[in-house]
Amino acid sequence: MGNGIFGNQNPSVKNYLDNLNESQRAAVTHQEGPMIIIAGAGSGKTRVLTYRIAHLMAQGIDPFNILALTFTNKAAREMKNRIATVAGPEASNLWMGTFHSVFARILRAEADKLGFPSSFTIYDTQDAQRLIAAIIKERQLDKEVYKTKQVLNRISSFKNSLITVRAYQNNPELIQADRMAKRPKMGEIYAEYVNRCFKAGAMDFDDLLLRTNELLTRFPAVLYKYQDRFRYILVDEYQDTNHSQYLIVRALADRFQNICVVGDDSQSIYGFRGANIQNILHFQRDYDQAAIFKLEQNYRSTGNIVRAANSIISRNETKLDKEVWTQNAAGGKIKIMRTYTEADEGRFLANSIFDNRMNQQIKYSDFAVLYRTNAQSRAIEDALRKKNIQYKIYGGLSFYQRKEIKDILAYLRLLINPQDEEAFKRVINYPMRGIGATTLDKLFVAANHYQKPVFDLISSLDEIDIKLNAGTRTKITDFVTMIRHFQIVASEKNAFEVAELVVKKTRILADLEKDGTPESVSRVENVQELLNGIKDFIEVQTTKDREASLAVFLEDVALATDFDLEKEDSSPRVSLMTIHLAKGLEFPYVYIVGLEENLFPSAMSMNTRSELEEERRLFYVALTRAEKQAYLSHAQTRYRWGKLIDCEPSRFLEEIDEQYTEHLSPARQPAQGNQFVDKSLFSQTPPDKIRFKKPLRRGPEKKASPPKKPPFVPPRNLTRVSQASGTSDQLLDSNLSVGMAVSHRKFGRGRVLSITGSAANRKAEIEFNTVGVKKLLLQFAKLTIIG
DNA sequence: TGCACCGATGTTTTT
DNA sequence: CATCGGTGCA
Numbered sequence: 001m002g003n004g005i006f007g008n009q010n011p012s013v014k015n016y017l018d019n020l021n022e023s024q025r026a027a028v029t030h031q032e033g034p035m036i037i038i039a040g041a042g043s044g045k046t047r048v049l050t051y052r053i054a055h056l057m058a059q060g061i062d063p064f065n066i067l068a069l070t071f072t073n074k075a076a077r078e079m080k081n082r083i084a085t086v087a088g089p090e091a092s093n094l095w096m097g098t099f100h101s102v103f104a105r106i107l108r109a110e111a112d113k114l115g116f117p118s119s120f121t122i123y124d125t126q127d128a129q130r131l132i133a134a135i136i137k138e139r140q141l142d143k144e145v146y147k148t149k150q151v152l153n154r155i156s157s158f159k160n161s162l163i164t165v166r167a168y169q170n171n172p173e174l175i176q177a178d179r180m181a182k183r184p185k186m187g188e189i190y191a192e193y194v195n196r197c198f199k200a201g202a203m204d205f206d207d208l209l210l211r212t213n214e215l216l217t218r219f220p221a222v223l224y225k226y227q228d229r230f231r232y233i234l235v236d237e238y239q240d241t242n243h244s245q246y247l248i249v250r251a252l253a254d255r256f257q258n259i260c261v262v263g264d265d266s267q268s269i270y271g272f273r274g275a276n277i278q279n280i281l282h283f284q285r286d287y288d289q290a291a292i293f294k295l296e297q298n299y300r301s302t303g304n305i306v307r308a309a310n311s312i313i314s315r316n317e318t319k320l321d322k323e324v325w326t327q328n329a330a331g332g333k334i335k336i337m338r339t340y341t342e343a344d345e346g347r348f349l350a351n352s353i354f355d356n357r358m359n360q361q362i363k364y365s366d367f368a369v370l371y372r373t374n375a376q377s378r379a380i381e382d383a384l385r386k387k388n389i390q391y392k393i394y395g396g397l398s399f400y401q402r403k404e405i406k407d408i409l410a411y412l413r414l415l416i417n418p419q420d421e422e423a424f425k426r427v428i429n430y431p432m433r434g435i436g437a438t439t440l441d442k443l444f445v446a447a448n449h450y451q452k453p454v455f456d457l458i459s460s461l462d463e464i465d466i467k468l469n470a471g472t473r474t475k476i477t478d479f480v481t482m483i484r485h486f487q488i489v490a491s492e493k494n495a496f497e498v499a500e501l502v503v504k505k506t507r508i509l510a511d512l513e514k515d516g517t518p519e520s521v522s523r524v525e526n527v528q529e530l531l532n533g534i535k536d537f538i539e540v541q542t543t544k545d546r547e548a549s550l551a552v553f554l555e556d557v558a559l560a561t562d563f564d565l566e567k568e569d570s571s572p573r574v575s576l577m578t579i580h581l582a583k584g585l586e587f588p589y590v591y592i593v594g595l596e597e598n599l600f601p602s603a604m605s606m607n608t609r610s611e612l613e614e615e616r617r618l619f620y621v622a623l624t625r626a627e628k629q630a631y632l633s634h635a636q637t638r639y640r641w642g643k644l645i646d647c648e649p650s651r652f653l654e655e656i657d658e659q660y661t662e663h664l665s666p667a668r669q670p671a672q673g674n675q676f677v678d679k680s681l682f683s684q685t686p687p688d689k690i691r692f693k694k695p696l697r698r699g700p701e702k703k704a705s706p707p708k709k710p711p712f713v714p715p716r717n718l719t720r721v722s723q724a725s726g727t728s729d730q731l732l733d734s735n736l737s738v739g740m741a742v743s744h745r746k747f748g749r750g751r752v753l754s755i756t757g758s759a760a761n762r763k764a765e766i767e768f769n770t771v772g773v774k775k776l777l778l779q780f781a782k783l784t785i786i787g
Numbered sequence: 788t789g790c791a792c793c794g795a796t797g798t799t800t801t802t
Numbered sequence: 803c804a805t806c807g808g809t810g811c812a
Binding site for chain 1: 788789796797798799800801802
């Protein structure tokens, strides 16, 4: 996305067509009928898409009749901005957004037809999980067998394949499959889950698509309306659409057939979430007479990167015929680095970024570190922090998923949609007001009995036959009164004022402030930030409708992950993110870390060929983010779930044609100022002669080879034992000896009784003054020597 | 009813 | 190691 250092074609309003190469221009100017654009990595896909929309408008197509669907809010926002620069302010009339946000909006408008309130809540994954967990518990099913996450995943895949509860019940194969998996109650749970969501006036992410399909199928007039409205439909990242999305697009495009899809089968990386790569592979079968355009020239990356990436992806069987090429200079070879531990990996990367920035006179924002799993970011953060390198993490748990934020949002949700059961459960006793589990149980039993939403029930508590003592009754009615009050205010004031009132009245802030831990201080700040965020939102919001504004805000929040309050003016930062999140982005310098078997490719994705191919595509995506230089690194040992494990280099490393790669010898990374011993010197493989053992057997099973002994690490002769370096924890264990007095963060002071084991297993028995004798793994124990 | 502590459990990737 | 849910005590 964007103009990379190689994309110095400058868009101008007038002769925008001159900024395109031949195939790009052909794709932009082709007007009527179905078409598919196969866009290789870095081939100017976004440019074509934006110009195409601008071109349609230039041909006199009303932007009102154009629908453009993207996968992320960020992509939508960026594209909208770029269209505006080419086509002018008129562009604001076109519908552009993610599948989820566009159809959420349509569903709101048509909600009554499906029996939902137009103010329906959107359940996020956490809400959905809690509901599933509750259902499993109510039915007293074994939670070892019915794991909430697995159950939710299964339900999600049903929905994405348009298998409704009824379809499930009529499908003996599915029922049989669940029986075989020892989960015969799956159908029941599914039914109950859908039912409860309906009663709560809530839709989960998958429902936004599934219910849209329902809407378009059951109500031909509605379908007709939107077909007529969206005469030109464009879909970005088509390779990542699932069946549900596929059907929506098909239905909407059916009348005018002006459907333009853009994608790259080599970048299909969302199979785990139901994306169906067949959608793109079979487009021409689905729409006969579909025109096909291929964008194969890469403007983004160096020759080495492009060709290396090709050499990887060529190993996949499932792919469309295309060949990405570039005119760009070959550039540097891809650098491969092996380190001993993940901490070394982080250090390597921090040093390398630091040096590159100095030598190349570039900004930290020109660098990105990409990893397979979010958990990997920790070691990297540590290393960057120690080097004082500014970074920004994308993804992970978003701001809006923090507990304190979700709690406040739950109040807002509840007052907009009192049926929202998950919101209710969140806030009924937070901050604590003495309505505990026992009372809640009674309420839910009664609600079930009277077939009413709980909030309705407690709104008219006197009419209900229920055993509660007087004190509890008052507490409940007080709660109802408070929510009612919020609702009245919400109809008169804007979202910010309401939120402010909620925070004040519920005394959430006071509750957080009172325990004064550093943790709660940051929570208070978060709440403050939320209020600021709502204020910003109000100012941008064009809608005059007050009530709508709060609902729209909640919707944005539910569907936004990259909503993150980007600080424009802050200093340039290194970007840290998962590869999935990096799709569509580009950076001059890219570091891909953790290239190890069972991590990347993930151990969960090595069972079938197609899973492995998806991992390979993921690697392809990662590599093609780089414009100028790519680094690949892998560690020989890594902590996973708290244990140190040996890691083998990823098979992907040997899949790259070696003429494009170069191995950095760890020995060349001098240990700076004797800060740490270069442990790789003592590993089994000589550093200058790196060989990759091909795993003999593939699969997630445990390694057959006996665990390698930790390599011998000679006693380090450390003349200076300053804590100045970032490696004091490493120094510690070799310095620790029997009889020393130490101090522990939690246990206080104590004396070392004995030390056993070596390397990762090194343990100390310590007698603490307060808590007695403890055995601690030195890896984790944060001990300070005090004498 | 509330709180503190314990143990189990978990890591793919996201709208 | 972090988070969560459960349990047992005040």
